[in-house]
Amino acid sequence: xxxxxxxxxxxxxxxxxxxxxxxxxxxxxxxxxxxxxxxxxxxxxxxxxxxxxxxxxxxxxxxxxxxxxxxxxxxxxxxxxxxxxxxxxxxxxxxxxxxxxxxxxxxxxxxxxxxxxxxxxxxxxxxxxxxxxxxxxxxxxxxxxxxxxxxxxxxxxxxxxxxxxxxxxxxxxxxxxxxxxxxxxxxxxxxxxxxxxxxxxxxxxxxxxxxxxxxxxxxxxxxxxxxxxxxxxxxxxxxxxxxxxxxxxxxxxxxxxxxxxxxxxxxxxxxxxx
Numbered sequence: 040x041x042x043x044x045x046x047x048x049x050x051x052x053x054x055x056x057x058x059x060x061x062x063x064x065x066x067x068x069x070x071x072x073x074x075x076x077x078x079x080x081x082x083x084x085x086x087x088x089x090x091x092x093x094x095x096x097x098x099x100x101x102x103x104x105x106x107x108x109x110x111x112x113x114x115x116x117x118x119x120x121x122x123x124x125x126x127x128x129x130x131x132x133x134x135x136x137x138x139x140x141x142x143x144x145x146x147x148x149x150x151x152x153x154x155x156x157x158x159x160x161x162x163x164x165x166x167x168x169x170x171x172x173x174x175x176x177x178x179x180x181x182x183x184x185x186x187x188x189x190x191x192x193x194x195x196x197x198x199x200x201x202x203x204x205x206x207x208x209x210x211x212x213x214x215x216x217x218x219x220x221x222x223x224x225x226x227x228x229x230x231x232x233x234x235x236x237x238x239x240x241x242x243x244x245x246x247x248x249x250x251x252x253x254x255x256x257x258x259x260x261x262x263x264x265x266x267x268x269x270x271x272x273x274x275x276x277x278x279x280x281x282x283x284x285x286x287x288x289x290x291x292x293x294x295x296x297x298x299x300x301x302x303x304x305x306x307x308x309x310x311x312x313x
Contacts, residue, residue: 054085064135065135068135069096089114091233092111093225107232107233131158157256160266206292253300254277
C-alpha cells in the first residue's frame with residue numbers, strides 16, 4: 040500500500056497478525072532488505088515494512104526538508120495511528136537503527152522493545168558532526184553528478200562492506216540489485232537530511248530509555264562493536280549479541296543466525312507481557 044504524509048507517498052507493506060513489528064532498512068536499502076524474514080515472522084507478528092524516504096518505492100522529493108529524521112519520525116507516528124497500532128516492536132539496521140533509536144527516545148510509549156543492528160546514537164561532539172556533515176555533503180554531490188552506478192561501485196568497495204565479498208555470488212547480486220534500484224536524488228538527499236552528520240547526538244539520552252533493547256553487531260565490524268559496547272553500558276535494559284566472523288550487515292551475511300537471535304528476543308518479550 041502507499042501511505043501519503045504531507046505530499047510524500049510512502050511505500051508500506053503489512054503482513055500477518057499479532058503484535059506489531061516495524062522494520063526499518065538501511066541506507067541504499069528498501070523493504071526488500073527484510074524479505075528473507077518477513078514470511079516467517081508474519082506467522083507470529085503483524086510485520087510492517089516501510090521504504091524510508093528517498094529509497095525503494097517511496098517518493099524522492101527534491102526538497103531536503105522531508106528527509107530530516109524528525110520528519111521521518113512524524114511519518115512513523117502517523118502511520119502507526121493510521122494502522123491503529125498503539126505499540127510495536129521496532130527493528131532497525133544501520134541508518135534504520137539510528138532512526139529506530141531516535142524514535143524510541145522521542146516516542147517511548149509507542150515502542151514495546153527495540154532491536155538495533157549495527158546502530159549508533161550519532162556522533163558525540165559538534166566538531167565530529169560538522170566534519171561528517173561535510174563528508175556526507177561531498178558524497179551527496181558525487182551521487183548527483185556521477186549517478187547511482189558509480190556510487191554503488193564506490194560504496195561496495197569501502198571497508199565496512201568488505202566482508203560481503205565472501206557471501207555467495209547470488210546473495211551479493213541481490214544486494215547490488217537493491218542498491219542499483221535506488222534514485223540518485225533520494226540517496227543524495229538522504230545523506231544530507233538523515234546522514235550521521237546531520238543527526239543530533241543521542242548519547243546523553245540513552246540512560247532515559249527504559250524499554251528492553253537488543254544490540255547486534257558483527258565481530259569484524261570493529262567500529263560498531265565499540266559503539267555497541269559503549270551503548271550497552273549506558274542503556275538500563277540492554278542485551279548485546281556479537282555474531283562471530285561477520286561484518287556490518289548481519290542480516291544478509293548470516294541470515295539464519297540473525298533470524299534466530301531476533302526471534303528469541305521477540306518471543307521472550309512477548310511472553311513477559313502475558
